[in-house]
Amino acid sequence: MGPLVRQSFHSSVQHVRSGLEALNQLYKDPEFFQRICQVAIVIFQGISWYRDKVHFPKWCILLDAANFNDFYDVIELPYTLLHTYGPDRIDTNALLDNLEKIVIRQCLYGITQEQKAAIRERLRSAIQSFHEDLEENDVAFSTPKEYKNSLQEWLKQDPSICHLHSIDLTHLEVALTPTPLVKKLSTLNNAIANIGCVLYFLQEWQVVDLASKAASLGQFPLLSWLQRVSLEKVIYGSLSLYYLCEFLDAWRILRMTTPSPEAARNAKWDRVTAAAEFVFNFAAFRGADPRIVLSFMFIAKMLGLVSITDRFLRSRRTNG
Amino acid sequence: MVSLFSGLGYTVGDICHEVRRFGIAKCLKKVYTMPGLEKVVLVIIPILELLKQNSIGKVDIWLEVMKDEHSLYTSVHMIPATYRLLKTPSLTKTLYLLKSFCETAVLLDRYEVVDLTPYVNFSSRLGQLSIFQSDLAKRFLNAPKDFFVVLLAITNLMNLGRKHYLEVHDSKERRKDLLKAVYSLGMVALVIMKSRFYRSGVPLPAFYHCLDIATQGANLVRYIIK
Numbered sequence: 001m002g003p004l005v006r007q008s009f010h011s012s013v014q015h016v017r018s019g020l021e022a023l024n025q026l027y028k029d030p031e032f033f034q035r036i037c038q039v040a041i042v043i044f045q046g047i048s049w050y051r052d053k054v055h056f057p058k059w060c061i062l063l064d065a066a067n068f069n070d071f072y073d074v075i076e077l078p079y080t081l082l083h084t085y086g087p088d089r090i091d092t093n094a095l096l097d098n099l100e101k102i103v104i105r106q107c108l109y110g111i112t113q114e115q116k117a118a119i120r121e122r123l124r125s126a127i128q129s130f131h132e133d134l135e136e137n138d139v140a141f142s143t144p145k146e147y148k149n150s151l152q153e154w155l156k157q158d159p160s161i162c163h164l165h166s167i168d169l170t171h172l173e174v175a176l177t178p179t180p181l182v183k184k185l186s187t188l189n190n191a192i193a194n195i196g197c198v199l200y201f202l203q204e205w206q207v208v209d210l211a212s213k214a215a216s217l218g219q220f221p222l223l224s225w226l227q228r229v230s231l232e233k234v235i236y237g238s239l240s241l242y243y244l245c246e247f248l249d250a251w252r253i254l255r256m257t258t259p260s261p262e263a264a265r266n267a268k269w270d271r272v273t274a275a276a277e278f279v280f281n282f283a284a285f286r287g288a289d290p291r292i293v294l295s296f297m298f299i300a301k302m303l304g305l306v307s308i309t310d311r312f313l314r315s316r317r318t319n320g
Numbered sequence: 321m322v323s324l325f326s327g328l329g330y331t332v333g334d335i336c337h338e339v340r341r342f343g344i345a346k347c348l349k350k351v352y353t354m355p356g357l358e359k360v361v362l363v364i365i366p367i368l369e370l371l372k373q374n375s376i377g378k379v380d381i382w383l384e385v386m387k388d389e390h391s392l393y394t395s396v397h398m399i400p401a402t403y404r405l406l407k408t409p410s411l412t413k414t415l416y417l418l419k420s421f422c423e424t425a426v427l428l429d430r431y432e433v434v435d436l437t438p439y440v441n442f443s444s445r446l447g448q449l450s451i452f453q454s455d456l457a458k459r460f461l462n463a464p465k466d467f468f469v470v471l472l473a474i475t476n477l478m479n480l481g482r483k484h485y486l487e488v489h490d491s492k493e494r495r496k497d498l499l500k501a502v503y504s505l506g507m508v509a510l511v512i513m514k515s516r517f518y519r520s521g522v523p524l525p526a527f528y529h530c531l532d533i534a535t536q537g538a539n540l541v542r543y544i545i546k
Contacts, residue, residue, distance in 0.1 A: 029447055030354055059432065066392060205385060
């Protein structure tokens with residue numbers, strides 16, 4: 001009985017620790033945290049409507065503060081716009097060709113075709129693992145020099161090719177794949193929504209008075225349209241377009257490219273979550289009934305939560 | 321501690337260099353996590369308090385929102401605190417968990433999720449007791465969170481001092497240690513000042529908010545270069 005109880009106790013502690021570890025990682029993601037709060041608000045509001053009694057009003061106001069995270073989305077904008085040398089943008093085939101040429105020229109001059117093929121294979125797997133590591137840690141570089149330095153460090157640590165430690169990647173060409181139009185449009189709309197959110201919250205907190213600014217700017221004939229624009233509509237409109245572009249991009253990845261199983265699963269999730277978010281934002285943009293908007297919001301945020309958790313659990317499984 | 325601060329000039333320059341080398345975009349990205357955002361909010365709050373006190377701009381609503389946001393972030397402190405304690409138990413981590421527990425309890429009471437009136441009644445009765453002719457029990461029971469904050473800061477400072485004298489560590493560790501020391505000392509000073517001003521019924525002075533900005537700023541920079 002004693003060892004059995006001890007074993008079950010240790011196993012339970014292990015499970016609790018593992019669950020807490022996952023929760024500890026997940027809660028750090030502002031998007032995950034915000035979605036949890038949004039889902040909780042919708043549930044409380046639903047119960048309040050159903051029972052015709054307001055439950056935890058103060059707590060709901062506090063949970064609503066999670067929406068202010070949108071104010072900080074703009075923080076990520078410089079990184080998204082400036083750090084273009086990431087695993088999703090690098091032309092891997094061109095990089096592999098250039099790297100192979102440099103390695104053979106610098107270290108392995110005069111080797112046979114079989115040796116060349118073997119070296120190419122090792123370099124391919126090294127680049128792949130390097131990009132997987134970058135993707136996992138969400139890292140991208142602002143210049144090709146930074147990318148090359150990081151790749152060089154990675155190659156030095158790779159046990160299969162570490163004997164090439166004297167390799168110099170200064171003249172390695174790092175080409176980027178052209179950005180699809182939908183991706184450009186989604187980045188643009190995301191930037192508009194992020195900047196719009198900052199202005200919207202500053203207006204809400206009465207720090208700036210956008211109405212009077214718009215009225216004074218509207219005196220100029222070319223800017224008269226500013227007086228008729230609702231900032232909230234602009235944000236919801238650009239978010240709708242952003243999610244529409246994300247949906248189309250996920251569809252493009254699945255139909256027009258040959259993604260890895262992981263990338264394909266991510267794209268499938270992106271397609272579902274982007275569609276749900278588009279429906280919610282478009283309903284809000286069109287000024288639909290608040291109950292309908294809240295229902296769409298619940299579905300979109302719940303799907304987002306499941307998607308984030310699935311990605312996290314998969315990456316955890318991959319890392320053992 | 322004196323030795324820890326002896327290379328202050330060198331270390332502050334070094335911290336600025338580290339932030340520049342890291343790049344502003346990368347720093348901002350690192351801040352865009354829940355712990356990072358919380359540290360940003362904690363820097364913004366005293367700045368807004370200072371602006372409000374000097375009647376510069378209309379920041380009242382913004383300040384209220386930031387306080388709500390900070391409360392929301394505080395409510396989930398229990399998760400990392402419990403995880404860290406289970407991973408590698410230590411006195412500092414136990415104190416951190418107790419502090420987080422008190423914060424969450426106070427928050428749930430303030431936002432009317434739980435009712436802590438029985439505790440308040442019990443503590444006010446117990447707080448009448450005198451320990452070694454001091455009102456230590458009363459102070460602890462009135463603000464248990466502050467008690468653990470001070471205890472945690474003192475433990476951190478003691479650990480830092482011991483580490484600095486006994487172990488050789490590199491300049492990066494030194495930078496982090498300096499910022500942690502500034503943060504811990506700042507927290508002790510803030511709690512003491514706050515309790516003094518609250519007891520005398522005087523509003524918190526500008527100096528308190530400046531110290532708060534410096535303390536929370538040190539914590540934010542430490543988080544970025546960590």
